[in-house]
Amino acid sequence: MxxxxxxxxxxxxxxxxxxxxxxxxxxxxxxxxxxxxxxxxxxxxxxxxxxxxxxxxxxxxxxxxxxxxxxxxxxxxxxxxxxxxxxxxxxxxxxxxxxxxxxxxxxxxxxxxxxxxxxxxxxxxxxxxxxxxxxxxxxxxxxxxxxxxPAATVTSAGGGDPVDGVDPAAGAGAPLGPSNGAATLVISPIVRRLARERGVDLASLRGTGPGGVIRRADVEAATAAPASRLAAVPEPDATAPASGVPAVHEGLAPTGDEDVVIPLTGIRRAIADKLSRSRREIPEVTIWVDVDATALLETRAAINTATPDAPVSILALLARICLSGLRRYPQLNAHVDTSGQRIVQSAGVHLGVAAQTDRGLLVPVLRDAQRLTTRELAAALAQTTAEARAGTLPPARLTGGTFTLNNYGVFGVDGSTPIINHPEAALLGMGRIVDKPWVVDGQLAVRKVTQLSLTFDHRVCDGGVAGGFLRHVADCVEQPALLVANV
Known part of the structure; x- marks a missing residue:
């Protein structure tokens, strides 16, 4: 044989x-x-x-x-x-x-x-x-x-085979793209695929990442340049009928008379499906409140000064406050079982954290977050979000959440009315923290102010419960001592 x-x-x-x-x-x-x-x-x-x-x-x-x-x-x-x-x-x-x-x-x-x-x-x-x-x-x-x-992928630039990585569509051993005699450093396969879709020669780019690594932003910047766009547009097909309809080139940046077609695949399709289902099934309501976060920032600074080797983030403190609120208002740590016509309140808090990555919005989950100390929460949040952005989280870490935190303030916005992460019942968001005039003891002062928003499933509770939870979170942000009193 x-x-x-x-x-x-x-x-x-x-x-x-x-x-x-x-x-x-x-x-x-x-x-x-x-x-x-x-x-x-x-x-x-x-x-x-x-x-x-x-x-x-x-x-x-x-x-x-x-x-x-x-x-x-x-x-x-x-x-x-x-x-x-x-x-x-x-x-x-x-x-x-x-x-x-x-x-x-x-x-x-x-x-x-x-x-x-x-x-x-x-x-x-x-x-x-x-x-x-x-x-x-x-x-x-x-x-x-x-x-x-993770090591940078080095594509040979002398016309030979790549040291690492093959484009199967071009045949075994074919280089990933033309070269100009210098080594091309690319870590992410997503960057290579984006460059292939947009017709960008990676060897012609200068990476802005550590050690000259080409990042997604470099590819996107190249496609935004007029010369790159024109070079990426394929030659017109002489056999195509002159219909007068503008050409459509998939994956290319618009040049004024062309559409951009982006296939809904992989993570992007999963996000689209989940958000659409959430909007179809969940009657969501959003409430919000402005809060003085000055004391919360001072508390974090005091903690990090005392133990600089284990810093605590604002998101970790907010997570601790939310865990306190969910213990008082467990109705929000739940989901609706539509097939069984029942509301299921979870025994543990599986905390989801919205993380923006190159592959889209992911929500990694911290299982039984209520069992973690504040320092453990900070470490787990940092590690989990880093792994999500690197794409190394196993699929099981991206499902099963019962409540989600969303820090959209990192995008420089004050407020949001986010879509609930189906099938959860609630999501708490935090806007940017900025200096604003605030009345303190009858006097006008400049304080660190942020906006908190709570989007909740109106099927699991009414406004009284949702308002009580948000007010508890806001009070603990303004007076962190209240959190200690309730631990």
Whole structure:
């Protein structure tokens, strides 16, 4: 039996959380590469997160099913692996070998992230030139343990194969884009895809990130320039009929007579679906109040001065205040079960935090936040939002929230009437903190003022409960000592 006949087809596995499909972001291997058991072979984007998918088989890659940007259903072929040349499968009787284990696969089921068999670090594809200098059946070297942090992808600029990353649509070993003789540093596959969609030559950009890394903002700035826009527009099709209708170029910046078409895929589609469902199902009401946050800022400064090694953010203090309010008004820590015609109040507070990322608005969740101290809340919030922006959160961390915090003040706005994160019942928002005239003890003074808004599901409670909760939060912001009295 030939190696091709003994090839094993790895199907896109169940990624958990009811996900039925995933979009290919980037292939981490190419046809002809040798892979080991549980080596990450492709990066896919689901409706929840960007996920590295490891392959449970070892051998040589003979086929990649799907190109970057293509959506693959769960259970459909993803990659085909054949035994390496010269692997006859014959081993001494009674001796279990690593080769047998590799051919058998890891035996673990992938749900969300890895199969649990191999290491946790991503194994990035080496240069095909380096592979050609080794025996065909030689295994890939062990990944450098010091390279756990995300490393910049370096695309070769001399017309050869890229050191890391292949555009499957252009064929195995094809460079990701033209080059001008200098190395192109790109960390995010989202940036590469955005550049590909907008027709931007990454090698022509100067990155503004650390070490010259090209960021999303660099690509967007390039497409905003008139010269870049004109260079990105393809030549007109001489065979197309002259209908007089302006041309439509997908993914390109507008030039005045062209539409921009942005497909609703991946995270963007999930956000659209969830917000639309929330607006259809939830009769939401928004109430708000202006508060004097001067004392809250002074409290945070005192805490951080006393223990500078573990700083506490304003958002962490606001989260602590909300947890106090939800203990007093548990009606808002709930959801409506429409199928069962009932309201379910959650035993624990699974706190969602709205985080703006390059891939869209995500709401990572802190499970049982009521069990955390204020310092633990601050650390968990910082780590969770950083992982959300890096796209490394598992899908399970993006679902199951019972109450959401939204600090829209970081965008320089005072107020908002946000849409509730379905199926939750309430969302508290905080605007920017600015100096404003405020009456203190009958005298006009300049104070640090912010606006708090509460959007709630009118099915779970009436105005009395919602107003009581918001007033409790506002009072604790203005007088943090009240929070201590209620802990």
């Amino acid at each position: 030939t190696a091709v006949e003994r090839a094993q087809v790895f199907l896109l596995p169940d990624l958990g959380e009811g996900l039925s499909e995933a979009e290919i972001v980037e292939w981490l291997v190419a046809v002809g590469d040798v892979v080991t058991v549980d080596q990450s072979v492709v990066e896919v984007e689901t409706a929840k997160a960007v996920v590295d998918v490891p392959c449970p088989y070892a051998g040589r890659v003979v086929a990649l099913h799907g190109a970057a940007g293509e959506v693959r259903p769960v259970g459909q072929p993803l990659i085909t692996i054949a035994p390496v040349d010269g692997d006859s499968g014959a081993e001494p009787t009674g001796h279990a070998t690593d080769r047998e284990q590799d051919r058998a696969g890891s035996g673990n089921v992938l749900v969300g992230y890895g199969t649990g068999h191999g290491g946790t670090g991503r194994r990035r594809r080496r240069s095909r030139l380096a592979l050609a200098a080794e025996p065909a059946a030689g295994p890939l070297p062990t990944r450098d343990p010091t390279a756990d942090a």
